Amino acid sequence: MAESESTTNMPAASDDGHDGNDDNDSEPARKRQRIRLSCLECRRRKLSCSRELPCDRCLKSGTPDRCSYESKPGGPTTTAASLAGEKTSFSPVAPLVSFGAGSDNARRPSGNHPPARREADNSLLKDAARDHERIRKLELEVAQLRTTLSKQSSVDGSTIAASPSTIKDVAKETHVVTSCASFIPETAHGYRGNSFRSRYYGPYNAWSALQELTGIHPFMRETADEWLRPLNIQKKDRAKRQEDRDKKFAEPDPFLESILPSKDETDSLIAVYLDQFEQLHRIVHIPTFKKEYAAFWDPSHERCASFTALVLSMIAVSCCMDMQASNKFVGIKSSSFQTAEKWTTACVEWHGRQSQKHRRLVHYQIACLLYLAKKVNIIKKKRFWTTAGSMIREAITIGLHQDPDHAGKRISPYNAEMRRRLWATMVEFDVQASHNQGVPTLLSQVYNDTDAPGNLDDESFDESSTELPISRPRLEYTFSSYAHLSRQSLPLRLELNKLLTGPPVDLEWEQVLQYSDMITQEIDALPEWDLEMEENSEMSHKPILAHTLLHVQLRQYLIPLHQPYLKLRKYHSKYQTAEFVYYSAARDLVMMHDRLFQKGIRALYFLREDSLRAAMNLCNVSLHQPKGTIVPVSSQYAANRPAASTGLIMSNAQETLGLIEKCIMIMEDRILRCGNNDPWGYSSMCAAYGLLETHLGIKILDNAKAKAAERFISLHYKLLAYQIPPFPTQQTQSDLATSQPNPDAISGPSSVSPFAMQLGATPLHREGPPLSMPWLLPTDTTQLLVPNPDVNFGMLDSDLTDLWGDWGGDFT
Template identity: 55%
Template sequence: MPEPAQNGVAGHDDASSTHHDTEAEDQDQDHHDSHDDHAAGSSDAQEPPRKRQRVRLSCLECRRRKLSCSRELPCDRCIKSGTADRCTYEPRPGSVSGPVSERSSFAPAAPMVSFDLDSRHPNHNPLRRSVDASLLRESARDHDRVRRLELEVAQLKAALAKQASLDGSTVVASPLTHKETRPEEPSEPVAPIIPDNPDGLEFKFVRGHNFKARYFGPHNAWDSVIQLNGLQLFMRQTADQWLRPLNIQKKDRDKRRNDRMKRFMEPGLDLEALLPPRDETDSLISIYLDQFEQIHRIVHVPTFKKQYASFWDPARTRSAAMTVLVLAMISVSVCLDMTVSNKFVGVKSSSFQRAAKWVKACDNWHANQSHKHRMLIHYQIACMLYMAKRVNIIKKKRFWSTTGVLVRDGIITGLHQDPEHMSVQVSPFYQEMRRRLWATMVEFDVQSSVDQGVPTLMSQVYNDADAPRNIDDDQFDENTEELPESNPDDKYTLSSYQHLSRRSLPLRLELTRILTMSRGALDWEQALRYTELLTQEIDALPAWDIDTEPAPNSIHKPILAHTLLHLQLKQFFIPLLQPFIKLRENHSKFQIAEFLYYNTARDIVIAHDKLFQRGIRSLNFLREDTMNAAVNLCTVSLRQPKDNSSWIMSNAQETISLIEKCIAMKEDRILRCGHNDPWGYSSMCAALGLLETHLGTKPMEQAKASAAERFISLHYRLVTNQQSPITNPQMSHGTPGSTVGADSAGRVGAYMNHVKQSDVTPYTVQQQQQQQNNGMSLGNTPYLRDGMPISTPWLLPSGDTSQVLPNPDFSLEGLGTDLIDLWPDWAESSAPFS
């Protein structure tokens, strides 16, 4: 096969010269082969020479798309379209070729060639990953020669075995003793004949238009019926001859379509009753657009703002779908807009109660919608509902199954196939929205799989969809006839995260697949190799200006995308290195695993704390990095001997400070959403006490008391802000997610009466004033939003992170059994999720 220029090192000239060199070598080899065949027998000379099949130089992806190819590996078009892992060339007899993903460095167990992201050819595209072209070319030629020799040996063995089986002789046949009977022509591997004009087999099973498309696999039952010759003609003739005379009317599809649209545009009065006032809704919508649309693209912001403005127009009818979309959107951000007067019902905040009620109403509406006649807004609602459940921790055990449903719905709609390659009619606007929604579903599924430690559905999906373009929403709309070109990577847009995240998706899927297998399948060399690949991907990320505060009217916040792009790669260091830090005591070579493990956990905490200090909490609510990082810091520190002078032990005080920051971020989330995930906070408090005991800063009993005091202090703050369910009409009618029953409410009421009638209070007056002054403070500079009123969406953390200790004279008996239930008993459960 003509050697393509490897990884962008050579251009068309190199590819052409390599082609001529290889042809000359093949001609010499064929000349020697024909000479040997002529010496073997005179009958060979009479056979006509076999005609060599013309080898096509372009890659299979470019030939399928009917585009010009740079003849490199991977080629420029495959890199730009995000399909570099499928860039492959047509093999010739005796050669081995496969997709880039099969030959790349994502499989360290076999001889591999890594993609060097740091070294780039000065006269070539900077996006191309380059390797040593001469080394690859020589390796490929040697591989071809080995393959030819293996084929010749196999042919000779087959001929000898056949001759021995015919005459029953034990004498080895040779060309001198066997000239008359020539064995049958050996079966050479024939290169697959791929037509120059493919019919798009993998895309012809997508029918429909825009988001009403449906994907059918190549082996679906209906396709078998269609391929039955004469069946359609027979059925049509039968209908004309026997059914039409009976005056059986046809379906009035236009009338049914109009009726369906009328029902779709009907208002949902029960849903509108759940909407908060206009000012509050505007504030919650602004928070969502400012924080969550920076990373997961679900709506087209200019189009949504137009629809949202008409949504409040009293002269227009609100469709139920738009009402559900608004409710789902504010469910995501309601806990991020908490004020200091937030109340609690039991251990759940009133903001969480409202979010749970909205999510349940939207879920019921979405479940009653037709799966056949879905539109763009239905998929937007589905993605937002999952995000709302994730942020508010609603049905945590169903996160992974919910993302699997999202991916399957996307597949049946054909979102995993790029719309530019399909024959169905999809406008440029819907093409980009399909790519964005599919990228959002994929990231949801991959992250939920990593958090749960289970395989992802995406590892079994042929993902042909291109990455979303790096463009802002104001660069295209529903009337756009052609999408603009993607901006450079160093220019930040609202779609930069999805555009760049797609590049590391093959590596993350490979790591997810390996880590969900048996731990014994990963050795130390492979772990180091994957660590190197992750580091290369991290180093290749663009460095935006994230330290400068954005302008008041700017919607761009690159720090969110920058942080998430790093976190989703760094999180794989922990499970990769975790099996090897246990072997540090026996093997000194695993010391690097401890350093990488500790440094990764430290970087994750610092990244989240930087967002937390700016009042940005979207990533902290979407991910569980803070709890995992705190536990991992304790894990690696506890494995260090007390008298050790290593870097980890020398950095012990910073480790304690980082864990306290994680606890502060967890407390902030609990005060906003409620204590609906108690095992995480209690585990962090206990881990900190255990580390302080190991370092010798506190005795065991004092460390236990400190952990209990920290936990009790937070619980007191929840109790002192209790709101009786009876005094809140919205919460008294079976509020979803409420965990306070009549018995618990009675205990809380009795406790509150005890506090009023007794001099014993959980806090002193001085401590309460300190909490109000230093515990939380509103941001000094409110964010300005186009078309939206000024609001205060965040509460900036306090500079003083010290815990408020409870009054030592207070008795725990007033709390009943709630406090014990919130502190998990690990002796009764084998896992925190049980």
């Protein structure tokens, strides 16, 4: 019997192929399972892995923190030293466990030992294995940090990218970063709830502290059953309350119904929004929206107030794109703008009355659409940054910054993907608002664990999907391509944003060059799509929109990085590179926007201020060049002209003037659609153009001033010409109908400007459609600018003189 027990126990005690008998060394050792060399994330996604730390796949997907490898078969770890397999300096666990003087039996427990001795040996073996694994993790975490910093990638894949200066202090910072990184996974423990009725709690709030109290939940439950339940304290009828909320949610809103336009007008505005804006910022699931939108107009279907608000906020975004409704003005604002402002205000008030606790997907969609509507129509411009920051804070409270797949939450694939899309949209809103205003963003301090939205077409999944399809390749364009690819450059943009908006820092020239190189690498990594896809296909896909925005949002950082070195160019020749990079970045911004403008795609320059910024930047870099070194345009100066400059910027001075002219034309098109809601921008562009003409010797100072004033006033004559008459006129109704402007003059896809601008001509001589109120034009056309005493610019409800006389005042 003893012999049988001994025989049974002996194989179980073997850890390295021995059975406890020294004479049986010829028995073959147990074959060890090979460690898989691909990272766990690539294995999960069934993709090839570069076997680096982090690997290329994880870097491109924006999740380098999830790149981990197996330290032993079946045991994942957060490090990548297992890439080296058995070549690591550590040996297997067994050789580290040595308790005797060199005998094999002293190193491992044997079946012949008493139970107490076997238990002690097993305990020592486990402790040694645990210590070995802990040492391995610590050392490999150091190796991981060094590798990551040397590649200048993000520490956590979403917040601050490694700056060039941090590479020098790797050894000094390793311990601090390692200690902080060990707490990152704990942030996912406070994510409670599902869908969009979730709530995020950090690791140090009161709820998390309650979770740490062992036995608190059974104690409270037993106390309630024993002492409180006999008192017949009435409990909340949660089912009844949920039923009441659902009933109230389905009710219509009479006021929103009253301001809803006709179906035909709504259909056209919805089509414009889905065709252009939804390809940039993913807010709605298009097939689901179209299904609900079709039922929305069914007379037998009761309209839900939330969907009515969704439709109104959506058409408020694209309202000014429809020129048929933008040809009338009241003051300096078009009738389309006033309509969009009315819809936006009504939806903002409705959204503010909704419960902060019981919110659904549609509430966050409406919030994003309202921000877009305010941005496009320039409503409350000073609040753009604070509004975007408020959306980020609200998104964090429901845990949108935590990916449900990482947190192990049971959320449907549809809701999980919509959470990723909305978070990506809010992030881009906040980052751009921060850059425009030159102030920091909260995102620099937020641990962003959410994956990038998949490169998926909406038709590939819906609310009933049990799993999401595999994300399509980067070279394949979808409506979600921008949201998918923009996440790749987010760490770098956040680092640059923190650098440019934080405390004043004197950047070394070498650091500026390194950041410029990092920006260029991100630009080169962007895919090259067929930008004429929309012309060769029946689909409404416009890769040119996403392509332009992906490039613009990176190139815009080159300008503030190199701007401080423009003044240093005359002191050292090495800073000539700053001039070239600065000029090229501004030129590229104008060219990319003009390409969209020529195609009739206006969504991007309605959303951004690149045309204004680029015009000022081009003028700035040109003014830093020697004065009067350009060959004048007019031949009358040919005899006295100075020698032409051989510098790149001055050699392209004529092109620079043409680029600024393009920016002014883009701004004019926006004003004649939406109104002069930001008059400081247009007046400054006209002044910058005249100032540059003076600097280049093309015009003398007085002529340049007159030309700038003529351009500015002529635009306001156009606004006056399309005013809604406040009094009856002698014109008949048929005359007014025939004198209305032709919408095709502006809405045509190849239209460069709504009115052909002839330089040097008086306002009356400009070409364009017949004006509806010609009596407002100047009466004397023999002089350059002779005001008409019958014209009252007070109708525009704007002090035009203050725009020029007090440029340091309130611009917005």
